[in-house]
Amino acid sequence: MTARVYIPADTTACALGADEVAAELAAQAAVRGVELSVVRTGSRGAYWLDPLIETDSEQGRHGFGPLTAAEVGSLFDAGFPGPCEHPLARGAVEQIPWLARQQRLTFARAGVVDPLSLDDYRAAGGYRGLENALAMPAQEIIDAVRESGLRGRGGAAFPTGIKWQTVRDAEGDRKYVACNADEGDSGTFADRLLMEADPFQLLEGMAIAGLAVGAERGYIYLRSEYPRALRILTQAIETARTAGYLGPDLCGSARAFDIELRLGAGAYICGEETSMLESLEGKRGLVRFKPPLPAIKGLFQRPTVVNNVLSLAAASTVLALGAEHYRQFGTGRSRGTLTAQLGGNVRRGGLVEVPFGVTLREVVEGWGEGTASGRPVRAIQVGGPLGTYLSASQWDTPLDYEAFAAIEGMLGHGGIVVFDDTVDLAEQARFAMEFCAVESCGKCTPCRVGSVRGMEIIDRIRNNQQREEQLKVLEALCETMVEGSLCAMGGLTPYPVRSALREFPEDFGLGPEA
Amino acid sequence: MDTGHHAITGIVAEALQRHAADEGALMPVLHAIQARLGHVPAEAVPLIATGLNLSRAEVHGVITFYHDFRTAPRGETTIHLCRAEACQAMGARALEAHAKAVLGIDYGGTTPDGRYSLEPVYCLGNCACSPSLRIGDEVHARVTPERFDALLAERQRPAP
Numbered sequence: 073m074t075a076r077v078y079i080p081a082d083t084t085a086c087a088l089g090a091d092e093v094a095a096e097l098a099a100q101a102a103v104r105g106v107e108l109s110v111v112r113t114g115s116r117g118a119y120w121l122d123p124l125i126e127t128d129s130e131q132g133r134h135g136f137g138p139l140t141a142a143e144v145g146s147l148f149d150a151g152f153p154g155p156c157e158h159p160l161a162r163g164a165v166e167q168i169p170w171l172a173r174q175q176r177l178t179f180a181r182a183g184v185v186d187p188l189s190l191d192d193y194r195a196a197g198g199y200r201g202l203e204n205a206l207a208m209p210a211q212e213i214i215d216a217v218r219e220s221g222l223r224g225r226g227g228a229a230f231p232t233g234i235k236w237q238t239v240r241d242a243e244g245d246r247k248y249v250a251c252n253a254d255e256g257d258s259g260t261f262a263d264r265l266l267m268e269a270d271p272f273q274l275l276e277g278m279a280i281a282g283l284a285v286g287a288e289r290g291y292i293y294l295r296s297e298y299p300r301a302l303r304i305l306t307q308a309i310e311t312a313r314t315a316g317y318l319g320p321d322l323c324g325s326a327r328a329f330d331i332e333l334r335l336g337a338g339a340y341i342c343g344e345e346t347s348m349l350e351s352l353e354g355k356r357g358l359v360r361f362k363p364p365l366p367a368i369k370g371l372f373q374r375p376t377v378v379n380n381v382l383s384l385a386a387a388s389t390v391l392a393l394g395a396e397h398y399r400q401f402g403t404g405r406s407r408g409t410l411t412a413q414l415g416g417n418v419r420r421g422g423l424v425e426v427p428f429g430v431t432l433r434e435v436v437e438g439w440g441e442g443t444a445s446g447r448p449v450r451a452i453q454v455g456g457p458l459g460t461y462l463s464a465s466q467w468d469t470p471l472d473y474e475a476f477a478a479i480e481g482m483l484g485h486g487g488i489v490v491f492d493d494t495v496d497l498a499e500q501a502r503f504a505m506e507f508c509a510v511e512s513c514g515k516c517t518p519c520r521v522g523s524v525r526g527m528e529i530i531d532r533i534r535n536n537q538q539r540e541e542q543l544k545v546l547e548a549l550c551e552t553m554v555e556g557s558l559c560a561m562g563g564l565t566p567y568p569v570r571s572a573l574r575e576f577p578e579d580f581g582l583g584p585e586a
Numbered sequence: 587m588d589t590g591h592h593a594i595t596g597i598v599a600e601a602l603q604r605h606a607a608d609e610g611a612l613m614p615v616l617h618a619i620q621a622r623l624g625h626v627p628a629e630a631v632p633l634i635a636t637g638l639n640l641s642r643a644e645v646h647g648v649i650t651f652y653h654d655f656r657t658a659p660r661g662e663t664t665i666h667l668c669r670a671e672a673c674q675a676m677g678a679r680a681l682e683a684h685a686k687a688v689l690g691i692d693y694g695g696t697t698p699d700g701r702y703s704l705e706p707v708y709c710l711g712n713c714a715c716s717p718s719l720r721i722g723d724e725v726h727a728r729v730t731p732e733r734f735d736a737l738l739a740e741r742q743r744p745a746p
Contacts, residue, residue, distance in 0.1 A: 083710070083711060083712060083725050084711075084712050084714065084715055084725075084727060086724075086725070087712055087715060087718065087724075087725040087726050087727035088715060088727050088728075119714035119715055120714070122715075255709075255711060256708065256709060257709070258670030258671045258672055258673075258708055258709040258713065259670070259671055259672045259709070259713045260709070260711070260713070261711035261712065261713055261714070263711075264711040296654055297666075297707060297709065297710055297711065297720075298711060299723040300723075300725075332608075334613060334614065335613070335614075335617055336613075336652075336654075337613065337616070337617070337652035337653065337654035337655055338652055338653035338654040338707070339651065339652050339653060340708060351613060352610055352613075353609075353610040354610035354611060354612030354613055354638070354648070355610075355612070355644070355648065356647050356648055356651040357651060357652070372609060372610070413713065413714070414714060415672040415713030415714045415716065416671065416672040416675035416676065416713065416716060417675040417676055417716075418714070421713070421714030421715065422714045423714075444676065453671055457670065457671060457708070487672075487713070489671045489672045489675060489713065490675065491675045492675070495675065500671070500674070503671070503674070507670075507708065510708075511708070513651075
């Protein structure tokens with residue numbers, strides 16, 4: 073009998089040697105006369121276990137990982153692909169506590185299915201949301217999204233249903249759905265994993281958005297740093313089109329929706345929605361003044377839904393399982409699940425999808441289990457390069473939009489970057505300004521010039537040149553950037569700077585240890 | 587790679603034709619040209635401008651705004667080192683210093699033998715297994731200075 077083996081193939085699994093493991097498995101199987109049928113999946117996002125190889129068994133899928141090509145021989149010696157004991161055997165994958173304790177809604181299929189198999193996708197509940205949406209009046213689709221409590225997962229947390237309603241109600245000879253897949257926030261990889269492990273879910277969510285607002289055309293703006301996602305999405309779009317899930321006649325409904333994939337060119341600012349629209353129009357990614365909102369005048373001056381990958385994917389879950397099902401998870405005004413991405417100096421990093429309300433400490437300690445270096449955790453940056461640095465006294469904050477806003481933080485796109493006690497927060501603060509200087513679009517002065525001045529001022533503080541005066545100048549500069557910048561790039565860059573200074577003054581030569 | 591004037595004209599014409607019907611076609615056109623030539627040569631700019639009914643300044647502005655677009659040839663392979671926070675937390679600054687020393691170039695530079703160009707990147711989406719770098723289209727995880735040397739050595743070896 074041919075045994076089926078599942079091998080992950082997303083960017084991280086391959087960066088950890090999954091292709092080499094796949095080649096060695098095939099070679100060893102040939103030598104040993106074992107027949108294997110290999111399925112390349114995405115990844116479950118338990119990256120500390122990747123490459124995690126799985127086989128079918130009577131108790132569900134069994135896993136072995138993190139496997140290297142060098143250990144493949146010993147795995148066969150132990151009886152693989154049959155039942156076997158091996159130091160890397162992890163037992164039933166679904167029961168690995170790191171995965172079992174999560175609440176997978178958006179990432180339920182990631183690592184389980186072949187990302188490019190429509191049959192796999194449908195068998196695991198895919199396209200049920202679109203089928204439901206096709207049977208509903210557009211207003212009911214929007215009502216469902218609004219009732220689910222879904223808020224934008226890109227960082228701004230704006231209620232998705234209200235945005236869709238605005239686009240639906242806006243006048244326009246045509247409308248657009250623009251998916252923001254320019255996942256530029258450092259420390260984040262959930263969009264990438266979704267596109268590489270379950271791409272049809274994004275395409276389905278976009279089609280649902282199109283039906284809801286009356287758009288027949290969608291764009292995915294994908295960052296160029298994700299070549300593997302580009303390959304997989306390109307194929308998925310082709311497959312969906314051939315099967316009638318995109319195109320002039322969605323599932324035989326005589327309603328049209330199609331998607332074009334556009335590639336960014338390495339500009340962080342194009343993750344800002346108006347800059348992204350400029351880029352899609354073939355221009356420099358300069359931020360636009362708001363109003364008008366993109367929902368009223370967006371791409372090519374037409375009403376446009378701009379949503380993050382995860383928001384659109386979540387819409388397919390809402391339409392498949394119902395608004396009630398989705399909103400039962402979470403806390404307060406943060407409904408559904410947060411896809412936390414645990415990275416940096418962490419022992420067990422990866423994608424942790426949990427209901428909103430779990431504390432930062434629970435994720436970093438419960439899932440992360442401390443640092444990779446074995447040293448104590450000192451600082452955690454939440455929410456990407458514009459997110460705040462948090463000290464130990466703040467780690468019991470629940471992961472919830474309002475709770476984070478209350479401590480001058482933000483969840484952003486869900487990135488959690490862990491630093492051990494060797495980190496120099498003054499160096500990190502300087503980097504925040506440097507990053508802003510490199511990536512500013514240049515349209516407004518507080519961001520373009522303020523970031524450069526910020527670097528210089530922090531250098532003087534670190535070198536103890538007029539430290540007291542320079543601290544006052546830095547505070548004034550931060551205020552100017554927050555209040556005077558056109559968009560979040562300049563407006564939020566002071567957050568990591570101020571939090572580093574507030575929580576870790578000793579790194580700036582201040583306070584008791586100075 | 588034939589980058590003679592004739593070849594450039596043909597490649598630009600092909601890119602323009604392929605994307606003629608696209609709305610806001612400039613980015614796809616530039617990507618298509620760079621994919622073939624490795625950069626967007628100065629001679630291409632007026633051709634693109636005419637083809638898309640834009641000014642040369644608009645085309646030049648877009649080429650220079652985005653980090654990815656190049657106006658001059660670069661090495662056979664580009665190495666992108668991640669400089670972002672998750673990688674910093676795992677020793678990216680040391681890796682950066684090592685890579686620059688080994689290659690003998692800074693960011694934006696190309697090795698004298700023309701094999702490698704070095705560029706910074708701010709996140710490759712591989713943040714749970716930092717530090718990361720990208721060689722061509724392949725991302726590598728947990729890259730120590732030793733691993734960096736090994737990756738280069740593997741590439742020096744002739745294919746079996």
